[in-house]
Amino acid sequence: MSGLLYLIPVALCLGLVGLVGFLWSLRTGQFDDLDGAATRILFDDVGYTKETER
Secondary structure, eight states, rough: OOHHHHHHHHHHHHHHHHHHHHHHHHHTTTTTHHHHHHTTSSOOTTTOOOHHOO
């Protein structure tokens, strides 16, 4: 039973860290263009050659 006295605050702190990380990612625009990244893989880059890879 005394283990819960440690586990509950740890769980609440981890949840708070996750919430802060999620809110930070919303503010910095990580979720602005969800469809663009999904369709970008379907199209070739214009002007891509082996020389540009180096």
